[in-house]
Amino acid sequence: MVTLSINGQQVQGVDGSSILEVAREHGIEIPTLCYHEALEPYGGCRLCVVELKAPRGPRLVASCVYPAEEGAVVETDSEIVHRSRRMTAELLLGAAPNAKVIQALAARMGVEKPRVSLSDNNCILCGLCVRACREIVGANAISLVNRGFTKEVSPPFEIGSNACVGCTTCVFLCPTGAIKLEEVLANRSVHHWDSDFEAVACKICGDHYLAPELAVDVEKVLSEENA
Amino acid sequence: MSFQPTFDASEIEDLLNGKRGGEHPSLMSVLEEVQARYRYLPQDALILISESMGVPLSQTYGVATFYNAFSLKPKGRHVINVCTGTACMVRGAKKVLERISDRLGIQPGETTEDGQFTLETVNCLGACALGPVVVADGAYSGEVTGAKANALLSKVMAEAKTV
Numbered sequence: 001m002v003t004l005s006i007n008g009q010q011v012q013g014v015d016g017s018s019i020l021e022v023a024r025e026h027g028i029e030i031p032t033l034c035y036h037e038a039l040e041p042y043g044g045c046r047l048c049v050v051e052l053k054a055p056r057g058p059r060l061v062a063s064c065v066y067p068a069e070e071g072a073v074v075e076t077d078s079e080i081v082h083r084s085r086r087m088t089a090e091l092l093l094g095a096a097p098n099a100k101v102i103q104a105l106a107a108r109m110g111v112e113k114p115r116v117s118l119s120d121n122n123c124i125l126c127g128l129c130v131r132a133c134r135e136i137v138g139a140n141a142i143s144l145v146n147r148g149f150t151k152e153v154s155p156p157f158e159i160g161s162n163a164c165v166g167c168t169t170c171v172f173l174c175p176t177g178a179i180k181l182e183e184v185l186a187n188r189s190v191h192h193w194d195s196d197f198e199a200v201a202c203k204i205c206g207d208h209y210l211a212p213e214l215a216v217d218v219e220k221v222l223s224e225e226n227a
Numbered sequence: 228m229s230f231q232p233t234f235d236a237s238e239i240e241d242l243l244n245g246k247r248g249g250e251h252p253s254l255m256s257v258l259e260e261v262q263a264r265y266r267y268l269p270q271d272a273l274i275l276i277s278e279s280m281g282v283p284l285s286q287t288y289g290v291a292t293f294y295n296a297f298s299l300k301p302k303g304r305h306v307i308n309v310c311t312g313t314a315c316m317v318r319g320a321k322k323v324l325e326r327i328s329d330r331l332g333i334q335p336g337e338t339t340e341d342g343q344f345t346l347e348t349v350n351c352l353g354a355c356a357l358g359p360v361v362v363a364d365g366a367y368s369g370e371v372t373g374a375k376a377n378a379l380l381s382k383v384m385a386e387a388k389t390v
Contacts, residue, residue, distance in 0.1 A: 133285075140283030145292040156288035157270060163285065 004072040019063035030076050034126035035064045045126050046088050051075040090114045096122040099176035123178040129170035139165050234269045243279050267301040303338045303345035305383050308362040311348045314355035323359050326373045343387050
């Protein structure tokens, strides 16, 4: 166990946990966007920055990836933290002006109108979809491609990826709704990835919901369980 | 003379086998060799490399599009790079770039139809005191003027003819 101070409160955390994890365990709120409990921390959105005053610092660190150390002194609500988050929120609003999550976040941080306009889609490059596809689904159908202003989430060669199993985890996880799911009758397709296939009907309810590859996997697991 | 070396799957396989003989094969070094051989990364090569190395294609594609050293479009036999960083720009890089662009008849990022020349810009080469800097086939030239760019280009074009 490590003991550290967050906002003047002495708190304990398990060895190897991040500042964010310890803070949340003790009910101390830190905003996040690219963080998800089920995924490896990424440190991409920079909303979770906190001020580290000791043993190093003072400096801003991303609490989702910064380990909780013995004797650390952390502030999550100081002026420098708020200034940093406000700037991050403004940039995010510039990147995804129509996303409700971002609008709410910006309003909470006191940002009304972003001074910059960064893109016309709602993707904020948080990488949740890419990481879920890799870490949870294991399909590796999409990745972050290009660099700088042209960076985007895409399947290889920007054409439909046959690695996509149509599980729609990416659609579900996307915080800004940048990935669209359109259901047209029996044809379930994740349009953002240009992946288009006939969904397989459930044998019990008759509803069309599964990608063919996924249906084979499910049947395999079920037959193994029944064996 | 054929413009591009044609993609040969067995060549890529040989390359991968050679790599496996040594230490842990690195995706970057394989991609570098394919880029050097073909002057770009053919789609089929990326698929073959991914399958053979057990790296997801999405990851290989991500790496291939991230680095400037890699290109998914065939590059020319001779690559001319004009630095358009701030220092080079204020010292006249724009004129130099225009001169080269006009003479080759291509815009930055393009390759001439005969596959001989590619014109590129770079954001900074870290040699600001020498600006404007032009790199032709890896050779640096400093304090380049319009006239000097012309001479430089003539030299590269003459070399292109002899090969």
